[in-house]
Amino acid sequence: MKTDAKILICYNSPVSIFTIYNGKPASAGSAPNDLSETGFSKEISKIKRSLTENFTEAKAFAVDGNIERLITAINNYSPDIIFNFVESVEGVSTYEYCVAGLYQLLEHNFTGNFAHCLGNCLNKERAKNILRAHGINTPASMTLSYPGKIAEKGFKLHYPVILKLLKEDASIGISEFSVVDNYKNLSKQAAFLQRTYKQDILIEEFIDGRELNVAILGNSALPISEIEFKTLPPGLPKIVTYDGKWMEDSVYYENTKPVCPAILNEKIKKRVEKTALLAFEAMGCRDYARVDFRLNSKGVPFVIEVNPNPDISIDSGFARAAAAAGKPYSELLHCIANFALSRKRNDSQNKAS
Numbered sequence: 001m002k003t004d005a006k007i008l009i010c011y012n013s014p015v016s017i018f019t020i021y022n023g024k025p026a027s028a029g030s031a032p033n034d035l036s037e038t039g040f041s042k043e044i045s046k047i048k049r050s051l052t053e054n055f056t057e058a059k060a061f062a063v064d065g066n067i068e069r070l071i072t073a074i075n076n077y078s079p080d081i082i083f084n085f086v087e088s089v090e091g092v093s094t095y096e097y098c099v100a101g102l103y104q105l106l107e108h109n110f111t112g113n114f115a116h117c118l119g120n121c122l123n124k125e126r127a128k129n130i131l132r133a134h135g136i137n138t139p140a141s142m143t144l145s146y147p148g149k150i151a152e153k154g155f156k157l158h159y160p161v162i163l164k165l166l167k168e169d170a171s172i173g174i175s176e177f178s179v180v181d182n183y184k185n186l187s188k189q190a191a192f193l194q195r196t197y198k199q200d201i202l203i204e205e206f207i208d209g210r211e212l213n214v215a216i217l218g219n220s221a222l223p224i225s226e227i228e229f230k231t232l233p234p235g236l237p238k239i240v241t242y243d244g245k246w247m248e249d250s251v252y253y254e255n256t257k258p259v260c261p262a263i264l265n266e267k268i269k270k271r272v273e274k275t276a277l278l279a280f281e282a283m284g285c286r287d288y289a290r291v292d293f294r295l296n297s298k299g300v301p302f303v304i305e306v307n308p309n310p311d312i313s314i315d316s317g318f319a320r321a322a323a324a325a326g327k328p329y330s331e332l333l334h335c336i337a338n339f340a341l342s343r344k345r346n347d348s349q350n351k352a353s
Contacts (some may be wrong), residue, residue, distance in 0.1 A: 004231035005341060006057045010070070010086050010099070011044055012064035017091035020196050022242035023175035043087075043313040050330040051083070051337065052313045058083075060344050063099060066140045070099075074106060081340040082110040083333075084309065092146070093122060093168050098308075099318050109344040111336050113308035117284040121306050122167050124202045124270045127283065134282040136275060137302045139294075141204040146194050150203075157205050162239065166200040169307065171242040173197060176252075179206050179237035207294035207302055211240065212262055214276035214291045214323040215310070217335065221273040221322035224260035231255045258317055260324045287339045290318060 020026065027054045028139040044060050051058040061073050063086050070340045074082070082103055089095035101115035113121075121127050124141075131138045142158055143166060144150055160181040170173040173193055188202070193201055211229075229238035233254040244252030264272070276291040283289075283306045290310040312318045314329050322332040 003338075003341070005055045005080040005337075006077065007051055007055055007059070007081055007083050007337060008074065008077050009044065009048055009051070009058060009060040009083045010063050011060065012065040012088050013090070015064075015088075015091040016277065018172075018197060020274075021172050021246070023173040023193065024177050027157050033255070033304075041157070046094060046314055047085075047333065050333050053330050054334045055337065063089060067102065070102070071106070074103075074108060081337060082108055083337060083340075084110045084112050087169070087309070087312045093172075094119075096122065108346070109340045111340045113285055113289065114285050117286070117308050121283055121285075121308050122169065124164060124198075124305070126164050127306055130282055131279060131303055131306075135280065136279055136282060137300065139205045139207055139302050139304065141202055144190055144201040144203060146198055146200050148194075150183075150187055150190055155183070155230070157203060160206040160208070160237075161186065161203050162206040162237075163193060164176065164204065165193065165197055166202045166203045168197075168199070168218065170311075171240055171245050174239065174241045175243065176239075176241065178241070179239060188348075204304070206237075207296050207304075208238065209295040211238070212264075212272055212293045212295065212301070213317065214272060215318045216276060216280050216285070216289050217322065217327075217332075218254050218287070221276055222318075223261035223324040224264065224269065224272060225258050225260040225317055225321055226264075228257050228259055229255070231257075250323060258320065260317070260320050268295070268299050270302070275301050275303065279306050283308070287336055288312070288318070 004255045044113065048058050048060050059077060063070055084103065086099045086101060087093065087096050089099065097115040097119035100118055103110045104115060120130060125143045125273065128138045128141060142157060162181050177189050180189055185230055190201055211227040213225050227240055232238060233251065240256060243250035243251045244256040247253050272293060279291045280289055285308050290307040291303060292305040292307065294304055310318055312332065319329055321331060
């Protein structure tokens with residue numbers, strides 16, 4: 001029997017704002033479009049279909065820069081909840097949290113994370129400082145402000161290091177050139193990233209170990225996933241690149257395969273799960289998130305990123321972890337929607353009393 005509820009599915013209308021998305025010069029085979037956005041927009045009809053298996057009504061709305069149009073759509077449709085898939089507005093990632101803030105101002109219940117959580121997690125430096133304040137391991141790092149150069153003298157991080165755009169997700173700007181082991185290559189990649197993306201850069205000590213991620217649903221950790229690099233050609237850094245996530249014909253896509261559940265000894269498994277839940281709480285997450293880790297040579301987990309509202313399309317790592325826990329895709333969406341519906345019911349009861 002279907003739950004009587006109207007769901008407005010909000011997602012970002014796909015727009016490309018950079019000439020290059022995969023963090024390397026055009027001569028090295030660059031991705032011209034943000035495939036992380038265009039790929040997900042194709043999933044919306046499947047998500048709508050899955051939600052209507054359990055709820056009476058679902059409608060999709062593509063969010064763009066016309067915020068008045070979004071407000072009108074919400075007011076006219078008057079949804080019971082908003083299923084929030086917005087990760088940027090017209091390609092600008094830093095507007096993600098603003099949309100969630102708008103839902104909050106309009107006092108509409110929505111799935112996923114609050115505005116402050118989305119904003120804090122997107123800013124990698126701020127996220128790392130919050131994690132450190134809670135005693136959670138995260139690699140040593142520094143931020144290079146745009147525009148700026150790195151002084152070789154006084155550079156205190158230990159090589160190798162990895163360069164990331166400070167306020168982007170979906171591995172935008174991450175390529176095989178992101179991991180460097182000397183000052184010359186560090187300066188070269190930093191200059192390229194600043195020239196291409198005109199943003200601050202996070203420089204982080206690179207942990208050359210196993211890469212794990214933990215999907216968290218509600219307050220529970222789903223089976224741990226691992227990205228395997230066994231077949232990656234020699235000489236390429238063992239990382240998850242933009243190509244590896246979004247370019248099906250790329251070397252990284254073919255040779256960085258997820259395994260879920262990951263094969264771990266019980267001690268490491270429990271430590272990773274505990275740390276993931278601590279990071280989830282420290283960042284103020286709710287409903288669902290993904291915590292990414294690297295293990296050092298001693299098996300110590302380091303949080304490299306906390307991803308609130310991660311990709312939950314049908315072929316995503318999150319959906320794979322849910323399936324490993326016995327939750328088919330429609331049940332995963334139903335569960336996340338019910339988190340928001342429960343909040344709506346509680347709000348109604350509190351107002352009535």
